[in-house]
Amino acid sequence: MRALGLAAFIAACSAPPPPARDVLSVSVEQASSWVRNFNPLLVGTARWPTRGGIYEPLLIWNAVSGAWVPWLATSYRWSDDHRRLTLTIRDGVRWSDGAPFSAEDVAFTFELLHRHRALDASGLWDFLDGVRAVDAHTVELTLSRPYVPGLVEVAQQVILPAHLWRRVADPVAFTNPNPVGTGPFTEVRVFRNQVWELGRNPRYWQPGKPEIAALRMVAYPSNDQANLALVEGEIDWAGNFVPAIERTFVARDREHHGYWFPALGSTVFLYPNTRRPPLDDVRVRKALSLAIDRQRVVDIGLFGYARPSDGTALSDAYASWRDPAVAASAWVGHDVAAAAALLDEAGWTRGADGVRSRAGRRLAFTVEVVSGWSDWVRAAQVIARDLAQVGVAVEVRAYEWSAWFERLQSGEFELSIACPGLAFSFDAPTPYYAYRWIMSSPAVKPLGELQPTNWNRFGDPRADALLGEFEATDEGPRQKELMRQIEERFAATAPAIPLFVSPLWGAFNTRRFTGFPSAANPYAKLSPHSAPENLLVLMHLQPRAR
Amino acid sequence: MRSRFAAILGDRRAVVGALLLGGFAVLALFGPLFVGDAGAAVDVPLSPPSWRHLLGTTGQGQDVLAQTVVGARLTLGIGLVVGLLVTLFGVILGVGAGYAGGLIDDAASVTTNVFLVIPGLPLAIVIGAYLPPGPVRLGIVLTLAGWAWCARVFRAETLSLRAKDFVAAARLAGEPHWRIIAVEILPNMASLVAASFIGTTIYAIGAQVGLEFLGLGDLGAVTWGTNLYWASNDSALLTGAWWTFVPTGLCVALVGFALTLLSFALDEVTNPRLRRRPRRGPVVRATSRPTPPSATEALVSVRELTVRYAGSELPVVDHVSFDISAGEIFGLAGESGSGKSTIGHALLRLLPADAEIDGELRVAGADVTALEGEALRRWRWRDAAVVFQSAMSALNPVITVGEQFVDTLAAHGQGSRAAARARAVELLAMVGVDGRLVDAWPHQLSGGMRQRVGLALALALEPRLLVLDEPTTALDVVVQREILERLVELQAKRGFAILFITHDLPLLTSVATRIGILRDGHLVELAPTEQLCRAPRHAYTRLLLSSFPRLPPVAAKRLQVLP
Amino acid sequence: MRYVLRRLALYAVAAWASVTLGFVLPRLMPGDPATMLLARLRGKLSPAALTAMRDALGFADGSILRQYVTYWRHLLHGDLGLSVAYFPVPVGEVIGTGLLWTLALAGSALLVSFSLGTLFGALAAWRRGGWLDSVLPPALALLGAVPYFWLAMLALLVFGHVLRWFPLGHAYSLEREPSWSPSFILDVARHAALPALTLVVATLGTWMLGMRNTMVALLDADFIKLAWAKGLPPRQIMLRYAARNALLPNVTGFGMALGFVLSGSLLTEIVFSYPGLGYLLVQAVRNKDYALMQGLFLLITLAVLAANFLVDVTYVWLDPRTRAHA
Secondary structure (H helix, E strand, C coil): HHHHHHHHHHHHHCCCCCCCCCCCEEEEECCCCCCCCCCCCCCCCCCCCCCCCCCCCCCEECCCCEEEECCCCCEEECCCCCCCCEEEEEEEEEEECCCCCCHHHHHHHHHHHHHCCHHHHCCHHEEEEEEEEEEEEEEEECCCCCCCCCHHHHCCCCCCCCHHHCCCCCHHHHHCCCCCCCCCCCCCECCCCCEEEEEEECCCCCCCCCCCEEEEEEEECCCHHHHHHHHHHCCCCCCCCCCCHHHHCHHCCCCCCEEEECCCCCEEEEEEECCCCCCCHHHHHHHHHHHCHHHHHHHHHHHCCEECCCCCCCCHHHHHHHHHHHCCHHHHCCHHHHHHHHHHCCEEEECCCCCCCEEEEECCCEEEEECCCCCHHHHHHHHHHHHHHHHCEEEEEEEEECCCCCHHHCCCCCCCEHHHHHHHHHHHHCCCCHHHHHHHHHHHHCCCCCCCCCCCCCHHHHHHHHHHHEEEEEEEEHHCCCCCCHHHHHHHHCCCCCEECCCCCEEECCCCCEEECCCCCCCCCCCCCCCCCHHHHHHHHHECCC | CHHHHHHHHHHHHHHHHHHHHHHHHHHHHHHHHHHCCCCEECCCCCCCCCCCCCEEEECEEHHHHHHHHHHHHHHHHHHHHHHHHHHHHHHHHHHHHHHCCCCCCCHHHHHHHHHHHCCCCHHHHHCCCCCCCHHHHHHHHHHHHHHHHHHHHHHHHHHHHCCCCHHHHHHHHCCCCHHHHHHHHHHHHHHHHHHHHHHHHHHHHHHHHHHHHCCCCCCCCCCCCHHHHHHHHHHHHHHHHHHHHHHHHHHHHHHHHHHHHHHHHHHHHHHHHHHCCCCCCCCCCCCCCCCCCCCCCCCCCEEEEEEEEEECHHHHHHEEEEEEEECCCEEECCCCCCCHHHHHHHHHHCCCEEEEEEEEEEEEEEEEEEECCCHHHHCCCCCEEEEEEHHHHHCCCCCCCCHHHHHHHHCCCCCCCCCCCHHHHHHHHCCCHHHHHHCCCCHCCCHHHHHHHHHHHHHHCCCCCEEEECCCCCHHHHHHHHHHHHHHHHHHHCCCCEEEEEHHHHHHHHHCCEEEECCEEEEEEEEEHHHHEEEEEEEHHHHHHCCCCCCCCHHHHEEEEHH | CHHHHHHHHHHHHHHHHHHHHHHHHHCCCCCCCCHHHHHHHHCCCHHHHHHHHHHCCCCCCCCCCHHHHHHHHHHHHCCCCCCCCCCCCCCCHHHHHHHHHHHHHHHHHHHHHHHHHHHHHHHHHCCCHHHHHHHHHHHHHHHHHCHHHHHHHHHHHHHHHHHCCCCCCCCCCCCCCCCCCCHHHHHHHHHHHHHHHHHHHHHHHHHHHHHHHHHHHHHHHHHHHHHHHHHHHHHHHHHHHHHHHHHHHHHHHHHHHHHHHHHCHHHHHHHHHCCHHHHHHHHHCCCHHHHHHHHHHHHHHHHHHHHHHHHHHHHHHHHHHHCCCC
């Protein structure tokens, strides 16, 4: 009790100074302490604001408005055979150290990725053949094959200063402690284990922008702490999941507290390993799909924030691509009778214990989830109950992320909950990748070999042909028609079982800053996880007048 | 063993602990049959406690009561199994290594020590990362992280048991090793095994809940740890949903508490000294004072001394009276348990608080039973000092010989540090110990030396009475004789009186002027030495005299100089 | 000194064993950090990149013996490799962000807990059956049985969130630059108070009971009886005779606990967003960051060894008997 008294005394004597007014506090990733690393090329560990804050891409795809926003490049042009991509580079941009930015830097960056394939996370050099700076304002990329979807990979690649990175001996192991970029925030003002600040770039190419003096990242090791800080007003902009947000956050200060959880995130699937019977049987996969009550999954797993997936499994980012007929198809509805009928048809009959079996084999699966990802774990638990109703025994097993991912990639799982690319959102102008990553044959490897995408190991030759044709065209109507057919193939073959479209979590506090995107003002995504689209938000934010 | 069991049951805390544990056991075994599917979402998430859901619902709309009840099963199950496994491993490795000795023991002890320095929780987390989740993983991880501590305890215990006579006897008798271990060693460690089982179960439950809270358990299962994980994951703090984590935490705490209570009780049964009996240091109460101070000229006057311990009918000392004159050597002889040491302790007011004393005790005119507090402290050692039998343990092992003189002298306000030190050297020289040993540590001295130091210490304040409680019993005959000679010589020179307490009557006859014989608390005979030797009146005295070889008198010279 | 030498030999063996364990454990498992890192990078890498990364992570190809030698060489140069979770930051740097804070938090909690517990234990034994002895042990046993992270959650809710007496997390106010100024130290103390308090409350019982039981056993010893007979002041008997001797076995326990300082506050750190090593360890496990795991494991083990050695040396100083033995 003596200790308590002393502690109370200490508590009374030192109150912390208030945070500076025009510094925007953001909570994006969870950490207990920060480690100084500003290398923008390592996808696993580089994040916003390194990508899309310090370093900028050529073009930004705005998924909300569905348009390309010119950035370091002002325009792009495909050659007629779609094997050459020409980018016009913006004039008047300077690196934060004062050196001029040019097409040279762009060419250098792509060449660097070629030399260090470890850094080529998006696989640019799978389809690129060469890159060259035609003049100071023009870069020309040649492709090894027509590959229109590759535009997004090229466009969103962040560009490095050639004059500095040329001297970096090993860019893979380079922590880039003092970054020089073209972005709006480049000055590392403070770097401590609990907090770091990134100050405004005085030479930023957009006049008068940004209006914020600095970004501040505070280390919170878990959602809970970040949420507490958000509720307490220590954070201005957060990308955490906030439970019961109306009650816990908005109700505290209706005037300033807001959130926007649009269904623009990745679609979460129940991945069946289609190389493991009986999951190779489309009837079984569809029966599983029909047995799941997606609304309940969403209500319980995600507090009702998410939207059950439709028949195309596409998020709202691809709303214009969605075929209404496919979207409304029955296979993603909740129909226990239909599910049972499909299983009966496939020869699985109920045994005495209520579990179906065929030729002595029980219809029993394990669903694998990541132990920390509670929404998915809960979803899996609901699914397990739903499936039990149609006579499928399901055990939910939670693994640590790395173990889970390894099993997913090597095909050791039976059923697993995941989303393609494991990204919060993958923004592309077309749903090409969304489908390629779950139903393209060339990507399928034998069980046991690591499979970077297409973890369900499903291949459909007709989908392959359609995807191949899609790669070679950038004509709108033609693309639409091809995509409609791909959607039909998807609904017919059920390569994976879509569950729900992830919401993009985003919450804000307008006590000190205004201009956050919201349902009322949807100019870009709110979630700070959506680099490089975050740049659009940073350009809009303004400190409140005192 | 049965009496120990009864003793445990007699302990109130043990009863509370056992009842709590029993309650949880019933809950874990039968509770799940009544509360339904704990995993099912039954209501609106995060509803506060109500009649429909006594403890409210979780962030997933599950019933908290059901989750808590069902969680008990796996949590307690794993806890008990791991407790058993760790104890079992500990016993096998510890006893095996300790018994085998030699290279096996060296190897085992190095391995154990290595595991002891490798931190448990990180090890558990790291090993856990490699295994598929589930109760088996938890079991393996917790056992691996916990066995070493157990093994060390059992090894130490085995080593000490192996050195005991009955084990040595069994080995000499050629009994097979397994039999010695099973019959001689293991039964003697029963309470240690039980204690370690309780201890490791507490550890297993705590560590398990901790790991699960980190999300490193099996999140599909319903256990207390995962309940807490989900509570934290569903932002219990943010939403103020205290009911999602308070009941589970309380359950963990209560189980731990119950186990701790049991281990308290077990500890006290194994080690009765820990029992909480009211005691405030060695203080003596005189319950009645029959006569006014008798005006004798004796230095020590004991009248009708009766000592009884609380809760026992029979007095240990029963109406004993005797006097000791100044400069006299008075002997008290008797078997162990006859009450002779109790009399000595009573004279010095060293009996424990639960001793009841009747009668009168006077030393140099002071009413010993009336002294209290500071007056008692100041009286001590000035008029009456003592030398204990166990010279080995009578000196504080962590301070030097000289310091033990210095603090004694300082306690009675005798001079500066330097002076006290000089006096210590002088006193040591007086008993025949090299003055340089003043800076030695007690353990560096031999038994005989230590007893001499004890003697010197007793003489530090030149007391008028010296109580010698079996002063030479632990020493070999030659040393014993040297010390006695020195003692008698000093006594002759300084003229203090001695109360010599021993079971060795023949020894006593060689030094004492008068001897009292004690039997079962009664003074059966009291006579001058010569008379006692020549014509023992009591049959018991005769028995004592005949049971030891006679020694020639030590103090022939002294007798001549006696006035 | 032979005693110290013998202990040193044991520590050398233990250090070797834990270093080797750090080498063996990751290699026993399917997959290696390089593959893992590549998996994080979505696995689109050329074999050349894979080899390069293996090398960077200290997983050079070659015989297991050669790898072992390389591992030791790197280690002796203080090179713990590159962290996977924080790639390409060296493990040493990652650990550096948390080491001091964990040391400060858990170290001070241990010191407070040990001193208070020992003091209470001595007093309880001295006045056996008194109120301290009747009330504290069961109360502390109950508190000790409470999972300390749960206590931490409760404390955070009540004292941080509701009463607002204490900050909700972190080791110091975000606006402050770490320094040795009194105001900063006070700020650190303010942040550490609540987490440290939960650690103290959870461990106090163990220390108290340990001390009480040893001391109770000692109070019947002859040298205590002799001390009374000598008329020493009671306080001196309690401290210099009884407590001083009863402390010895507890010092060994203190040594063990000192070593576990680095890992013992793991859960509390997580609850209080304390920037210590605990979260790093969990993070390393979640990301299969072998390098970081190894580094932390090694650091913690070495800390335990160092602490034990320190205690051995102290023990020699405290207990003269060990000086003669062995």
